[in-house]
Amino acid sequence: MTAERIDGKAFAAGLRARVAEQVAAFTAAAGRKPALAVVLVGEDPASQVYVRNKHRAAEEAGFESIEIRLPADTGQADLLAEVARLNADPGVDGILVQLPLPEQIASQAVILAIDPDKDVDGFHPVNVGRLGLGTPGFVPCTPRGCMMLLRDRLGDLSGLHAVVVGRSNIVGKPMAQLLLAANATVTIAHSRTRSLPVLCRTADILVAAVGRPEMIQGDWIKPGATVIDVGVNRVPNPDDPQKTRLVGDVHYDSAVQRAGAITPVPGGVGPMTIAVLLANTLDAACRRAGLQVPD
Numbered sequence: 001m002t003a004e005r006i007d008g009k010a011f012a013a014g015l016r017a018r019v020a021e022q023v024a025a026f027t028a029a030a031g032r033k034p035a036l037a038v039v040l041v042g043e044d045p046a047s048q049v050y051v052r053n054k055h056r057a058a059e060e061a062g063f064e065s066i067e068i069r070l071p072a073d074t075g076q077a078d079l080l081a082e083v084a085r086l087n088a089d090p091g092v093d094g095i096l097v098q099l100p101l102p103e104q105i106a107s108q109a110v111i112l113a114i115d116p117d118k119d120v121d122g123f124h125p126v127n128v129g130r131l132g133l134g135t136p137g138f139v140p141c142t143p144r145g146c147m148m149l150l151r152d153r154l155g156d157l158s159g160l161h162a163v164v165v166g167r168s169n170i171v172g173k174p175m176a177q178l179l180l181a182a183n184a185t186v187t188i189a190h191s192r193t194r195s196l197p198v199l200c201r202t203a204d205i206l207v208a209a210v211g212r213p214e215m216i217q218g219d220w221i222k223p224g225a226t227v228i229d230v231g232v233n234r235v236p237n238p239d240d241p242q243k244t245r246l247v248g249d250v251h252y253d254s255a256v257q258r259a260g261a262i263t264p265v266p267g268g269v270g271p272m273t274i275a276v277l278l279a280n281t282l283d284a285a286c287r288r289a290g291l292q293v294p295d
């Protein structure tokens, strides 16, 4: 058996196109574009690429994209003042402060300062609480994207056993909450979990969010399971030592022999993250304008 490849890139393109249509409808109804503000402190090269990609995607979908770049030596008080200004600006619907922040700034203080109703990353404790309670809020983009891929592939997840490997606040924990809300039976595994391969073999849905290249082997996978590989790891390219390549947390070549469906890396979960950020920002704009939030 060879697993079906879950094409996150194509799914994300479809989502972006749907969001663009809804943005046009919002703009007509509200008389203004929905707006996303992205704040970047410093010049971390990876963060610069992420921010540029978010800016481009937002503009392409018809949002107003506000990019705020602050120098690497910005103090916490100045960043908090910037966040307060964006909170108070009625024309701003979504605020995202790109992480990681320079060491003189406490990320948690900044996350806490963002208006929860503009917190399109879903990192504010109020939104973490809303997710736990099952009330409307913002869900972190990567796990929400994983859920969309799972629902598209499996439909109803009721009663399926989902194993989430990883318990970070931005991926593993919210992923587990979403699966639970979808009536899956959820097990969360982490670095202290015993007999991880045995546990993984019981999973109908296996979500890997570990950050360890190709850790999860094919023979850890229950035949026919749906595998979502969140990991993004850069490793040396065996064909050319001067170059690197991207791999997931799952050993794709062996996993594809056992799984029913699997996301590749790259081209699986990765492209979903920005598409969901746009969807979250549109949701924020609709709620703030008193318009119906798209399904």
Ligand code: NDP
Residues within 6 Å of the ligand: 142, 165, 166, 167, 168, 169, 170, 171, 172, 189, 190, 191, 192, 193, 196, 209, 210, 211, 212, 230, 231, 232, 233, 269, 270, 271, 273
């Ligand atoms: P973190 O480092 O925050 O969390 C990793 C988790 O994996 C921890 O809970 C840790 O356990 C667990 N873990 C580590 N080693 C093992 C092990 N040997 N066995 C079992 N569990 C283990 O990572 P993130 O959640 O932020 O990211 C995970 C991966 O997803 C990374 O590769 C990251 O690059 C990628 N990512 C991809 C995104 C995308 O858009 N595609 C977005 C965000 C992340 P413990 O808690 O016990 O330490």
